[in-house]
Each structure stands twice: as C-alpha cells, then as structure tokens.
Amino acid sequence: MCGIVGLHLRNPDLYPRLGELLSGMLGEMQDRGADSAGIAVYGNPDWAPAGHGCVCLLDTDVEPADAAALLTSTLGTPVAAQKVDETLVVSADLDSATLLDAARSAFPTALVAGFGSDLTVLKGVGAPRDLAQKWELAAASGWQGVGHTRMATESAVTPSGAHPFAVGPEQCLVHNGSFSNHATIRRELRSQGVEFDSENDTEVGARFVAHQLAQGKDVETALKEVCATFDGFYTLLVSNRDSFAVVRDAIACKPAVIAETPDWVAMASEYRALAHLPGVDEARIWEPEPEVVYAWTR
Numbered sequence: 001m002c003g004i005v006g007l008h009l010r011n012p013d014l015y016p017r018l019g020e021l022l023s024g025m026l027g028e029m030q031d032r033g034a035d036s037a038g039i040a041v042y043g044n045p046d047w048a049p050a051g052h053g054c055v056c057l058l059d060t061d062v063e064p065a066d067a068a069a070l071l072t073s074t075l076g077t078p079v080a081a082q083k084v085d086e087t088l089v090v091s092a093d094l095d096s097a098t099l100l101d102a103a104r105s106a107f108p109t110a111l112v113a114g115f116g117s118d119l120t121v122l123k124g125v126g127a128p129r130d131l132a133q134k135w136e137l138a139a140a141s142g143w144q145g146v147g148h149t150r151m152a153t154e155s156a157v158t159p160s161g162a163h164p165f166a167v168g169p170e171q172c173l174v175h176n177g178s179f180s181n182h183a184t185i186r187r188e189l190r191s192q193g194v195e196f197d198s199e200n201d202t203e204v205g206a207r208f209v210a211h212q213l214a215q216g217k218d219v220e221t222a223l224k225e226v227c228a229t230f231d232g233f234y235t236l237l238v239s240n241r242d243s244f245a246v247v248r249d250a251i252a253c254k255p256a257v258i259a260e261t262p263d264w265v266a267m268a269s270e271y272r273a274l275a276h277l278p279g280v281d282e283a284r285i286w287e288p289e290p291e292v293v294y295a296w297t298r
C-alpha cells in the first residue's frame with residue numbers, strides 16, 4: 001500500500017520546521033510496504049532560492065559543476081546546480097519554463113522530476129527513512145511539503161516511477177490506489193499532444209490534472225473532472241505553489257485523514273503520521289468524504 005503525507009503550513013514560525021515535521025510523517029508510512037519514496041518541498045532556499053525557477057532532473061550523470069557551467073553559458077545568467085542524492089537540482093533567477101527548456105535541450109535523456117518556482121522534487125528507490133536521511137530532509141524549511149511511500153502496483157520500481165508526479169509548473173500529485181482505465185485516458189491525452197515519461201497509472205492522473213489546469217480550470221474543478229473520468233481506487237493529494245487539495249474516489253477504500261489547526265493543514269494515509277505534529281491535540285480531525293474535494297489556498 002502506498003502512503004501519503006502532506007503538510008501545508010499557515011504559521012510562518014513553523015516554516016523552519018517543515019522538513020523535520022515532514023520527515024517524521026514520511027517515516028511513519030514506511031511500514032506500508034514501501035519500495036520507493038519521494039517528496040516535494042515548496043520554499044526551501046537551500047534547494048530553490050526564493051523566487052528562483054527550479055528544475056529537478058533524474059537519470060543524468062552529469063557533474064553539477066558541468067551542468068551549471070553549460071546552462072549558465074546557454075542562458076547568459078548564473079545557474080546553480082547541486083546533486084541531492086540521485087536528483088540534479090538546478091536553479092536560476094529565471095522563470096522555470098525558460099530554465100526547463102534549456103535543461104531539456106542540454107540533457108535530452110534526463111527525466112524531469114519536477115519544476116517550478118521554489119519547488120524541489122526528490123525521488124528514490126529504497127526505504128523512505130533512509131531516503132529522507134540522504135536528502136537531509138529534516139534540515140529543509142518551507143511552507144508546504146508532500147511525501148509519498150510507494151508500493152508499486154502499475155509500473156517498475158525506479159526513481160522515475162516513484163511519486164510525486166510533478167508534471168506541470170509548481171504542481172505535484174501523489175496517489176494511493178490504482179486507476180483501472182488509465183490506458184484509455186492515456187490514449188485520449190496522447191491524441192491531444194500530451195507526452196508521458198512512464199507506464200505508471202498515477203502519471204496519467206497527474207497529466208490529466210495538469211492538462212485541466214493548463215486550460216485555465218481551478219484545482220477544485222480539475223479534481224471534480226478526475227472523479228468524473230477515472231475509474232478505480234484513489235486517494236489523491238494535489239498541491240500547487242499556493243494550494244493543497246485532497247480527493248477520494250466514490251468508494252473511498254484507500255485510507256485518508258485530514259487535520260486542521262490555525263497553524264497548519266495536514267493530511268496522511270494514517271493518523272500516526274499526524275500524531276506528532278505540534279498542536280495536534282487541538283486539531284479538527286476528520287476522514288474526507290468520497291468524491292468531495294477539500295482544498296486550501298495560501
């Protein structure tokens with residue numbers, strides 16, 4: 001079973017603790033049978049300086065210094081690059097679309113794990129707690145974070161098959177469950193020009209949501225469209241730079257719990273991932289209803 005965790009901070013005093021809280025939450029999901037894991041962090045200046053475009057690349061063995069030099073000379077502006085475990089994280093004082101175009105041309109075989117302003121996406125194969133340690137997640141700060149522990153049902157266990165699927169600017173989607181009609185929807189999206197990186201069912205959900213958002217729909221509408229279009233089982237957490245949203249399928253057999261306080265909103269597959277959050281004793285805690293979209297904005 002996959003495990004989902006997410007934390008949307010409202011109180012800036014907690015921003016320095018985002019990574020510490022998120023890594024504790026992620027670690028609690030390890031026992032759900034994880035083969036791989038991933039995170040998305042919004043606003044950690046060590047990975048993506050404030051307001052800078054950031055692109056995270058997998059499946060590239062270029063040295064960070066060489067990547068930085070090449071992109072700096074292509075773009076004519078300083079580009080920083082660092083390796084965080086297997087992910088090459090590049091950032092620059094540019095919009096992320098420009099940086100992404102340059103990174104794709106420079107490293108055509110690399111897989112884009114995520115891109116956006118202030119967003120970093122890291123994924124890897126292995127035990128979630130070990131991965132969180134390799135990423136030094138506990139030291140990260142920021143205003144929002146998402147984590148996923150994967151037990152693969154639909155595609156290979158590789159870093160690229162791990163969630164989050166972050167396929168649109170600033171967007172990130174994690175999934176517990178399996179979509180049974182993903183092949184049909186993949187075909188329909190392909191016929192509209194959408195390209196895919198993997199055979200994973202969740203990627204189809206993420207591309208579908210990104211496609212809806214690119215057409216100008218808001219997150220609630222896009223997730224309602226997911227409910228109308230996808231068959232199968234799903235609890236989804238969908239985040240953007242400014243939003244955090246949860247939806248479950250009509251049967252809602254994949255577990256989910258939401259907790260909310262004036263300081264934060266949190267979501268997880270199991271309560272134990274929320275049990276150590278500050279102020280959880282005073283939180284409003286509930287199980288999300290089937291096919292109801294719960295969304296918060298900054």
Ligand SMILES: NC(=O)CC[C@H](N)C(=O)O
Pocket residue numbers: 001002150151152153154155161175176177178179200201202
């Ligand atoms: N166990 C799960 O929820 C798996 C999620 C998704 N179907 C995948 O294989 O990545």
